[in-house]
Amino acid sequence: MTQRAEGRSGQGIVVRLYVAIVVLAGVMGFVLGSIRPENLQPRLFGVLALPPTPLGVAIYGLVTVGVGLGALLALVMYVSARFDDAAAN
Incomplete structure (x- = not known):
């Protein structure tokens, strides 16, 4: 029995x-x-050009890190759910 x-x-x-x-x-x-460093041209996933403004670069950081870490987190959650199910059987 697990506590x-x-x-x-x-x-x-x-x-x-x-x-x-x-x-x-x-x-x-x-x-x-x-x-505002020179040559700052954020491109979301290399496709969508964002303006080099504080809001544009903030959106770039939020979306890029959110999707990258989110995908890894989802993968870990999926694997951990499958591992727990396999261990219970």
Whole structure:
């Protein structure tokens, strides 16, 4: 028989960490866009050109990091759900 640990779940902590990292990427993008370095031309996934403004670079950071880490997080959650099911049988 397995006992559930009291307190926060590991999945909830990982999701909160994911959200914090994505928000941090957006904030850093805004700061970088505010500095306005030369040749700053953000292209979302190499296709959609975004304006080199603080908001454009923040969106670039949010979406790029969000999708990249989100895909990895979804894969880990999928594998962990399958592993738990296999271990229970």
